[in-house]
Amino acid sequence: MIDQQNFSNELLQWFHDQRGHIAVPGRGSSDPYAIWIAEIMLQQTQVATVSPYYQHWMDSYPSIAALAQASLDQVLKSWEGLGYYSRARNLHRGAQYIMEMHGGSLPASLKDLIKIPGIGPYTAAAIASIAFGQAVPLIDGNVLRVFTRLERNFDDITRTGTRKYISARLEQLVPKHDPAGFNQGLMDLGRVICTPRKPKCESCPLINICQAGLAGDPEHFPVRPKKETIPHYQVVVGLIQREEKILIQKRPVKGLLGGLWEFPGGKIEPGESGEDALLREIQEETGLKVTLGIKIGTIQHAYTHFKITLTAWFCHWEAGEAETRAASENRWITRSEIKNHAFPRANLKILDLLSE
Secondary structure (H helix, E strand, C coil): CCCHHHHHHHHHHHHHHHHHHCCCCCCCCCCHHHHHHHHHHHCCCCHHHHHHHHHHHHHHCCCHHHHHHCCHHHHHHHHCCCCCCHHHHHHHHHHHHHHHHHCCCCCCCHHHHCCCCCCCHHHHHHHHHHHCCCCCCCCCHHHHHHHHHHHCCCCECCCHHHHHHHHHHHHHHCCCCCHHHHHHHHHHHHHHCCCCCCCCHHHCCCHHHCHHHHHCCHHHCCECCCCCCCCEEEEEEEEEEECCEEEEEECCCCCCCCCCEECCEEECCCCCCHHHHHHHHHHHHHCCEEEEEEEEEEEEEECCCCEEEEEEEEEEEEECCCCCCCCCEEEEECHHHHHHCCCCHHHHHHHHHHHC
16 A cells, blocks of 8 residues: 555655656646646647647647637647647637636636536646646556556556546545646656656656565556557548649548548558549549549558558549538649648658658
8 A cells, every 4th residue: 555645755856856857848837728738739649749739839829719719720730740630629619618608717626627628537637736736636648557556556457447446546645735746746757757668667756665666567567458450441542633733622520530631532442453442432522533643652650540551643633523522621722732731640641752
């Protein structure tokens, strides 16, 4: 059983000694808006990736009002390349909700925070504890890893019962006088010391009370089921040229990559060639008659739950007007206008091939 006093004291001492040396977006701020943006960006994304996006975002949208007033296209363009685009859409919806329901200021209570679009239990706890000093536990992947190693807990962390147990234990441990330091300290400890591979146990302030560290098997924790094989799809897209312009399509707001622009195309069916698949997909999605031009190239890309091999061709418009059968909007744009539209990462990789 973890000694509460010793645990809190050692963790807080380490955090306050190290906080100036750990560059994490939002750290050191008590602004609820800044904390909200930072915590959303940091979900499932590395600090090094987030940092430039966070600074650009805060410059572009310095307040909730500024974010609410921006167009969704503008917000998605600011998020372009960061992934998990539903986060950007929810931030935009959340800002508008806060303007309407809370006069432009984030509320302090967990009950009110959880009602905001895109704010779940984790983000609500982050805002409540870091911005408003509420003694509530904050649980992310780093915290789960640190805590299961501290207790040498062999329970599957994907199970609801395990999560509830850890939440209840941390609720007992979080100190009322400095919940922000405690929660940020646990997260930062997981980021820089108690890492998934090769944890730096010799530098850990909690080594004397860490059961897994003392047993020499910290990498066995946390326990989770084996990952299933990730599906892999062959996908084709076409850059359809009509005079000096290229056709792009806007994905429906609801669904994967909602609201982003992309090139027409889709999955290759069994027994189908890439060329035949592309002509079929373009006909099904747009109704256009096209001919294939030169092959641009092939890229690999991984999403959370599947991977794709994406091949792109130039296509030449022959006849017809583009219909919105699978998209919410079609638009013919020049090459120079591409930079004004937000594309998924896989399409950006195709554009990189063009620039090369």
